[in-house]
Every structure is written in C-alpha cells, then in structure tokens.
Amino acid sequence: MSRxxxxxxxxxxxxxxxxxxxxxxxxxxQGVNNPWFVGRTTTGLAxxxxxxxxxxxxxxxxxxxxxxxxxxMAGAHPVVFHPRMDFMYLTLDQIINHCASWNYMFNGKxxxxxxxxxxxxxxxxxxxxxxxSPFGIYANIPGLKVVTPATAKDAKGLLxxxxxxxxxxxxxxxxxxxxxxxxxPEGDYETPIGRANILREGSDLSIVAASFMVKEAIEAxxxxxxxxxxxxxxxxxxxxxxxxxxxxxxxKKTKRVVIAIAEWYFSSVAASIAEGVYKEHYKxxxxxxxxxxxxxxxxxxxxxxEEAYYPDRxxxxxxxxxxxxxx
Amino acid sequence: xxxxTVPELPVLExxxxxxxxxxxxxxxxxxxxxxxxxxxxKRVEEKKVFTPCHLYIGQEADAVGxxxxxxxxxxxxxxHRSHGHFLAKGGDVNELFAEIYCxxxxxxxxRGGSMHLCDPSVGLLGSSSIVAGTVGIGLGPAxxxxxxxxxxxxxxxxxxxxxxxGIWHESLNFAAVKKLPVLYICENNLYAASAxxxxxxxNDNIYEVARAHGLHTEIVDGNDLFAVNSxxxxxxxxxxxxEGPQYIETRTYRWLGHxxxxxxxxxxxxxxxxxxxxxxxxxxxxxENKLKGEGTVSEKELEMIHKKIQEKVDIAxxxxxxxxxxxxxxxxxxxxxxxxxPV
Ligand SMILES: Cc1ncc(C[n+]2csc(CCOP(=O)(O)OP(=O)(O)O)c2C)c(N)n1
Ligand SMILES: [Mg+2]
Numbered sequence: 001m002s003r004x005x006x007x008x009x010x011x012x013x014x015x016x017x018x019x020x021x022x023x024x025x026x027x028x029x030q031g032v033n034n035p036w037f038v039g040r041t042t043t044g045l046a047x048x049x050x051x052x053x054x055x056x057x058x059x060x061x062x063x064x065x066x067x068x069x070x071x072x073m074a075g076a077h078p079v080v081f082h083p084r085m086d087f088m089y090l091t092l093d094q095i096i097n098h099c100a101s102w103n104y105m106f107n108g109k110x111x112x113x114x115x116x117x118x119x120x121x122x123x124x125x126x127x128x129x130x131x132x133s134p135f136g137i138y139a140n141i142p143g144l145k146v147v148t149p150a151t152a153k154d155a156k157g158l159l160x161x162x163x164x165x166x167x168x169x170x171x172x173x174x175x176x177x178x179x180x181x182x183x184x185p186e187g188d189y190e191t192p193i194g195r196a197n198i199l200r201e202g203s204d205l206s207i208v209a210a211s212f213m214v215k216e217a218i219e220a221x222x223x224x225x226x227x228x229x230x231x232x233x234x235x236x237x238x239x240x241x242x243x244x245x246x247x248x249x250x251x252k253k254t255k256r257v258v259i260a261i262a263e264w265y266f267s268s269v270a271a272s273i274a275e276g277v278y279k280e281h282y283k284x285x286x287x288x289x290x291x292x293x294x295x296x297x298x299x300x301x302x303x304x305x306e307e308a309y310y311p312d313r314x315x316x317x318x319x320x321x322x323x324x325x326x327x
Numbered sequence: 328x329x330x331x332t333v334p335e336l337p338v339l340e341x342x343x344x345x346x347x348x349x350x351x352x353x354x355x356x357x358x359x360x361x362x363x364x365x366x367x368x369k370r371v372e373e374k375k376v377f378t379p380c381h382l383y384i385g386q387e388a389d390a391v392g393x394x395x396x397x398x399x400x401x402x403x404x405x406x407h408r409s410h411g412h413f414l415a416k417g418g419d420v421n422e423l424f425a426e427i428y429c430x431x432x433x434x435x436x437x438r439g440g441s442m443h444l445c446d447p448s449v450g451l452l453g454s455s456s457i458v459a460g461t462v463g464i465g466l467g468p469a470x471x472x473x474x475x476x477x478x479x480x481x482x483x484x485x486x487x488x489x490x491x492x493g494i495w496h497e498s499l500n501f502a503a504v505k506k507l508p509v510l511y512i513c514e515n516n517l518y519a520a521s522a523x524x525x526x527x528x529x530n531d532n533i534y535e536v537a538r539a540h541g542l543h544t545e546i547v548d549g550n551d552l553f554a555v556n557s558x559x560x561x562x563x564x565x566x567x568x569x570e571g572p573q574y575i576e577t578r579t580y581r582w583l584g585h586x587x588x589x590x591x592x593x594x595x596x597x598x599x600x601x602x603x604x605x606x607x608x609x610x611x612x613x614x615e616n617k618l619k620g621e622g623t624v625s626e627k628e629l630e631m632i633h634k635k636i637q638e639k640v641d642i643a644x645x646x647x648x649x650x651x652x653x654x655x656x657x658x659x660x661x662x663x664x665x666x667x668x669p670v
Contacts, residue, residue: 034521036586058527059458059488059519086457090492125378125429127440129456297662300653301378301440302429308655 002153002185008178010152011041014159015079017188019049022077025163026053028064029081029117037083038119039178065091065116069099069168072114077163081117085172086132088118099168100143115162120174120211122299123306131299135210135261136268138170139240145193146170146240150214152182154237157191165193174212196243198250202232205320206250206257208273210236213260213292213311220316229324236261239269244276251281256326258319260292262311268293287326290319330531333578337388337551337608339617343560345553347623351632353395353552354618357387357611358636360411363420366640367410367427368588376427378440383411385550385582388610389514390415392555393482393575396563397450402468402481404461405454407442408581412484417449420639424647432650438661450479458519459492461485462511466498469507469572480508480566488519490533496540502572503541510562511537513576514549520585521596537574549577550610580605 005013018025031037032054033046046054057064061082068078082088095116103111122131138146145167149155155173162169199214200221209217214235221231232250236242239261251257257277259270274289292311300309341350364384370376383390386408394403394415405412413423418434426433427441434444442456452468455461465483472479489495490513502509513533517524524531538544543565547554555577562573582602584591592599618624660666 031521036521056522056526058491059522060491060493062493090457125440127378127438127443127456129443129460130379295658297659300438300658301435301443302437302653303377304429304652304655305438305658308658 002183004181005152005184006179006181007149007152007155007173008039008041010156010184011159011173012043012045013184014156015042015045016048018079018160018163019045019053021188022163024075025077025079027079027081028055028057028068029083030057030059031083032056038081039175041173041178042081061087061090062094066094066098068114069094069112072112072168073102073110077113079115079117079163081119083119084121084130085118085134086129095144096141100141103167104143111166112168113166114168115159115171116168117171117173120172120176123176123310125301125303125306126299127301128298133172133174133211133262135172135239135263139269139272140267144168144170144240145238146172147193147238148172148211149191149237150177150209150211150235152180152184154191154197154235156184157189158193158237160188161190161193164190169193172211176212177215180215191237194238194241194243196246197235197237198232198246199235200231200233202230202254204230204254204256205323206232206234206247206254207260207316207320208234208236208247208250208257209260210239210269211262213262213316216311216313216316217260219313220320223313223317224320229320231320242269242273242276244273247273248277248280251277252284255281255284255286256323258290258292258316258323260311260316260319262294264296265291265293266296287323290323292316292319331546331578333548333550333608337548337554337610337613339551339553339614341553343553343557345556349395350618351624353391353556354611354614355632355636356391356415357552357614358633359420359639360387360390360414361611362636362640363414363423364410366644368583372588378427378429378442379586380410380427380441381408381586382583382588383408383581385605385610386514386516386579387411388552388555389512389549389577389579390484392552393484393510393512393559395556396559397480397482399449400479402450402452402479404452404465404481404483405444406461406484406486407454407456408486409442409444409454412454413444413446413451416446416451418444418446418451420643421646422446424643425650428647428650429652430647430650431653432647436661437653459485459489459494462489462495462498466502466507466509469502469509470505473505473507478567480510480563482510482512484512484514486519487513487515487517487524487533488527489513490536491527499537499540499542499572499574506569506571508566508569509572510559510566511542511572511574513574514579515576516579516581518581518585518597523597534574534576537576542572542574543570544574544576546576546578549579550608550613552610552614580608582606
C-alpha cells in the first residue's frame with residue numbers, strides 16, 4: 001500500500017519507524033522540535049518517543065556529533081542532524097579524522113553505524129554562510145557513504161537503509177524538496193544504498209542528477225520531449241559509492257550525457273562521474289559530457305544574483321540542447 | 328539557574344560624568360538603531376524585505392555603550408544580529424538599508440544580506456552568520472597589534488550560545504596566553520534561536536568561565552547605557568595598558584523573536600510577562616525619562632531628536648529602494664581580489 005506523502009513527512013515517517021523498531025536508535029539535533037530548523041521532519045517525535053531518545057542539543061555541533069559517533073562505536077544507532085550543511089563544517093574533524101577512518105584504522109574491529117543528516121537550506125537572500133550543498137567534500141572521504149534522496153519514497157527508504165548500514169552514512173536532504181509529494185509505500189522498506197534509479201526512460205540523451213536537480217531534470221525531460229528529444233533521467237540516489245554501472249548503461253544507449261548536481265564544479269561528484277563516463281565511452285560519445293553545477297562562487301544574497309546562481313530546469317534544458325547540437 | 332539579576336529598572340548612574348553632548352550622541356545612535364529596526368520589522372511583515380533579519384530592538388545600549396568607548400581605528404566583529412553593531416560603530420544607515428534590500432549600493436554590494444555587514448572604514452571587518460565564527464578571526468587584529476606594536480584593539484560581539492562552541496574556549500585561552508588586546512562582549516539575551524539559556528547550560532556563569540580562562544571579566548546590566556559604557560571604557564583602558572584580554576557579559580533581551588518581525592510568544596518560546604518585564608526595562612525610554620527628570624534635556628529637545636532620526640531613516644530607505652540590484656553579469660566578481668580565469 002502506498003499513498004501521496006511529502007518528502008518532509010516521509011523523512012519524519014522513516015525516523016518514526018526507526019525509533020519504533022530499533023531500541024538502539026536515537027535522534028539528536030538543534031531545533032528538533034522547531035519547524036524553522038527542520039520543517040516537519042522531526043515534528044512530534046519527541047512527544048512520541050520521549051526526550052531521552054529525541055532531543056535538542058546545545059549549540060555545540062562538534063561535541064554533539066562526536067558524542068554520536070562514539071555512541072555508534074559502542075553499539076548505538078544514532079541519527080544526528082544539522083539544520084544546515086553550513087554548520088556541519090564545525091564537525092569535520094570528528095567526521096573525517098575519526099568517524100570515517102575508525103573501521104580501517106582499527107582493522108575492522110570497530111565500525112561506526114551512524115547516520116549524519118545534513119540539510120541543504122538555501123535561497124531567500126541568506127547569503128554565503130547559509131546556502132551550501134557541499135556534496136563532494138563528503139564523497140571524497142573514504143569510509144563514508146553519501147546518499148542524496150530526490151523523491152519522497154527514497155527519502156524514507158534511504159534513511160531506513162542508512163540506519164541499518166554498519167558504516168557511517170551522510171544523509172543529505174534538501175528543503176526545496178520538503179513539500180514535493182509522491183507515492184510513498186507504507187511501513188518499513190529500504191532503498192538500497194549504492195543503486196541509482198532510472199526515473200524516466202529515453203534514447204537520445206541521459207541526464208544524470210542528484211537530489212533537487214532530479215526534480216528539475218524530470219521537468220526538463222518533459223519539455224525536451226515536446227521538442228522530440230527523448231531523455232533518460234538517472235537519479236543517482238547515492239553519490240558514494242556511486243552506481244557507475246547504471247549511469248554507463250544509460251549512456252551506452254543514448255551516447256550523450258548531462259550531469260546535473262547543484263554543487264561546486266571543481267573536485268565535484270559531477271566531475272568524477274564525467275571521468276567514469278569518459279573512461280567507458282570515450283569512443284562512442286556523440287558529444288562532450290556537459291555538467292550543470294554551481295558557478296565557482298560563494299552563494300550571493302541578492303535575488304538578482306541568486307537567480308543567476310542556482311541552476312534549474314532551464315539550465316538543464318540549455319545544457320541538453322548544447323549537447324544535442326553535436327548531432 | 329539565574330545568578331545575575333538585573334534591577335527592576337536600569338539604574339543609569341552617570342558615574343564617569345559623561346558630558347551632555349556625548350550622552351545625546353549616544354541616545355541618537357540608540358534611536359537610529361531602534362527606528363531602523365522598527366522600519367525593517369515592518370517591511371519584513373509586509374514581505375518587502377526577504378533577507379533573514381535578526382533584529383536588535385531592546386539591546387541598543389550594548390552596541391552603543393561599547394562602540395562609544397572605542398576609537399574609529401579599533402576593530403569590531405559582529406554576528407547574525409548585526410544591524411546594531413554596524414550602526415553603533417559608525418556604519419552608514421544608507422548602506423545598511425541598501426544591503427537589507429540587497430542593492431548594489433549596500434555595504435556588501437547586495438552579496439551579503441542582513442547577516443553579513445561590513446564597513447572597514449570604521450573598523451567593522453565583517454559579521455558572520457556562523458555561530459562563534461568571529462571568536463576566531465576576531466583575534467586577528469589584536470594579534471596584529473600585538474606583533475607590530477600598534478595600539479588598536481579588537482572587539483568581538485557574540486551571543487550567549489557562543490560559549491557552547493569549542494572555539495570560544497580556544498579563543499579565550501589563546502587571547503589570554505598571548506595577552507592580546509581583545510574585548511569580548513557577550514550579549515546575553517537569555518535565548519539562542521528557539522532554546523532558552525537554562526536548557527543549554529547548567530549554570531548561568533558565562534563570565535565566570537571566561538574569568539577561569541584568565542580574562543578580566545565583568546557582568547553588567549545591558550539595558551543600562553552608563554553601566555555598559557563605563558565597563559567598556561575601563562576595559563579599553565586596561566587593554567591599551569597591555570593588561571590582556573577583557574570580557575564583558577551584558578544581561579539584556581531582544582524584544583522580537585529570533586528572526587523577523589514576530590515576537591515568538593505565539594509559538595510558545597517565551598512568555599508575555601517576560602517580554603513585558605523587559606519592555607519596562609527599555610534602554611532608550613528609561614534613559615530619556617532620566618534625562619528629562621534631571622533636566623538634562625527638555626521634552627521639546629527629545630521630540631526634535633526623534634524627528635531628526637526618523638527623517639534620516641526615511642531618507643535612507645527611500646534612497647535604497649531607488650538603487651539598482653546587483654547585475655547578474657557581476658555574479659563572479661569578487662570571488663578573488665583580481666579576476667581569475669573561471670575553471
Ligand atoms: C555553527 C552554527 N550553528 C547553528 C547556527 C544556527 N543559529 C543561528 S543564530 C543561533 C542562535 C544564536 O544565539 P545567540 O548566540 O544567543 O545570539 P542571539 O541570536 O541571541 O543574538 C543559532 C543556533 C549557526 N548560525 N551557526
Ligand atoms: Mg542569545
């Protein structure tokens with residue numbers, strides 16, 4: 001059974017199922033009871049499960065995250081969230097030096113089954129320090145898995161899968177998707193980590209996207225269809241480990257690819273995927289791989305600049321047409 | 328929990344014998360902040376301002392009392408709640424309104440928005456919307472002064488949740504060990520976003536922890552202009568004498584909610600009684616009453632001042648609204664000081 005549910009509510013449901021079924025699961029983050037911070041994604045959970053398992057924190061990102069990492073080492077299944085990925089930088093030592101390397105450094109004796117949830121919250125003239133979506137930084141780190149759900153169904157399924165994964169998972173959700181609804185199965189299910197999903201089949205062009213850009217890619221595909229361009233949309237779902245097999249199978253068919261991820265280009269996930277595509281298809285491609293990423297600048301505040309800064313459906317359409325013109 | 332209690336009303340004792348002229352300049356500056364913030368709150372409510380504004384109403388005596396103890400050449404760092412600090416240090420109200428409307432003529436060219444103000448010409452080297460961000464970089468100008476034997480000091484304004492971040496402790500210890508001329512101003516308004524102080528700390532003792540790190544510390548009524556100003560003057564004197572970092576905690580309150588024009592009472596974050604209590608402790612009205620009562624100023628003089636400042640605010644806003652927004656062509660400008668080839 002499934003029903004229409006919003007992305008934000010789907011996250012809430014996944015948290016609820018995890019807390020219900022897994023006595024070792026707990027949830028902590030700034031503003032856990034406050035819609036300003038996390039929308040409805042944690043609403044009601046503290047009432048339902050009590051303040052011992054669902055709690056707010058002092059403004060101490062590093063200590064809070066470290067405490068959760070350590071709790072996971074000791075066998076708990078914590079979810080720690082950061083209302084903005086910008087604030088999560090304060091925890092990078094705990095995440096990179098400690099969490100990510102622990103299992104390896106101690107010869108597989110101590111694993112870290114934690115979910116670190118980072119929320120992308122941008123736009124609205126917030127400026128450079130309240131807008132970031134640094135996917136590549138986390139994907140760059142061995143030992144971390146990174147998931148970026150684009151649909152309500154996967155927002156729920158990936159959160160549940162992340163919680164049951166024995167290793168640290170960075171779960172990145174995007175506030176621009178919170179009100180987007182789709183069919184979400186009831187009850188417990190998992191979206192497999194490391195597996196992309198073909199959301200739309202097509203034969204002329206592949207658009208490979210993650211997170212919010214998947215929604216834009218679908219809209220772009222609809223418009224391109226009107227112009228007779230048959231577009232396949234690949235939702236990466238996980239950006240580390242990335243599912244190059246699904247990407248390359250799609251490109252094998254279409255021989256043209258646009259990669260759309262709203263992150264900075266240099267050293268990005270998008271650039272790494274492009275490399276993976278070239279390696280496999282350098283002889284067959286009809287055109288160079290085209291990337292749709294953020295401009296190489298911090299996020300501006302003014303709406304006039306924000307409009308130029310954030311890529312969307314139109315940016316993807318332009319990139320697609322550029323790719324198609326190679327014939 | 329509460330160890331420090333403020334008197335029913337600000338005492339406002341002019342212990343340092345500040346002259347009328349200076350008192351009136353300070354009053355005008357507080358009013359400029361108040362009327363500016365009230366105008367912005369109105370525009371937020373009307374949905375004409377979009378950049379998230381953390382308004383300073385209620386805390387005016389802190390920024391003004393401190394900045395009037397500083398020289399133009401001293402440095403200041405501010406937070407997400409930056410408008411008051413900007414104006415108090417001498418930032419131009421036209422440039423503030425232009426930044427709030429995200430115009431090209433704003434102090435940050437419309438790239439920063441409400442939380443990211445600067446005016447290097449008056450020593451404001453920036454405000455950061457990352458909690459505790461400036462307790463690190465704010466050491467910098469003081470560090471430079473120390474190394475190059477200059478006498479500028481660095482003043483870091485921060486909120487009451489900043490001591491919850493690790494870098495606060497590092498910063499205080501670094502400043503203490505290196506004997507840096509840093510003045511920390513902790514504006515303790517009892518809340519951090521939606522969380523009350525008592526839910527975030529076991530003890531109401533920020534200034535004592537600062538003292539334990541080796542700083543000279545004071546705690547004052549932040550709604551009492553004279554108390555703040557006098558504590559800041561003493562601290563600045565000690566700083567210029569090379570006595571090492573100084574810490575002042577002010578006890579104050581923001582009338583509006585964390586962000587925007589609402590008061591957060593509707594969402595149950597704080598009580599009407601508490602807000603009313605702090606409104607009676609209005610740093611501006613109490614000062615005006617006192618000045619009138621003792622005959623320092625007349626009702627008429629005060630009216631003129633209000634009118635003058637209101638006009639200044641009106642003009643600044645009108646001007647900002649006519650100014651252009653930054654052109655999308657300039658998106659990549661200022662990523663570096665000199666243009667760099669795009670990647
Ligand atoms: C590192 C970081 N964590 C969390 C936040 C979210 N945040 C913005 S303002 C704020 C509370 C600030 O409280 P306080 O320091 O007391 O200043 P006030 O708003 O009361 O002036 C928080 C938690 C942030 N901006 N940066
Ligand atoms: Mg506060």
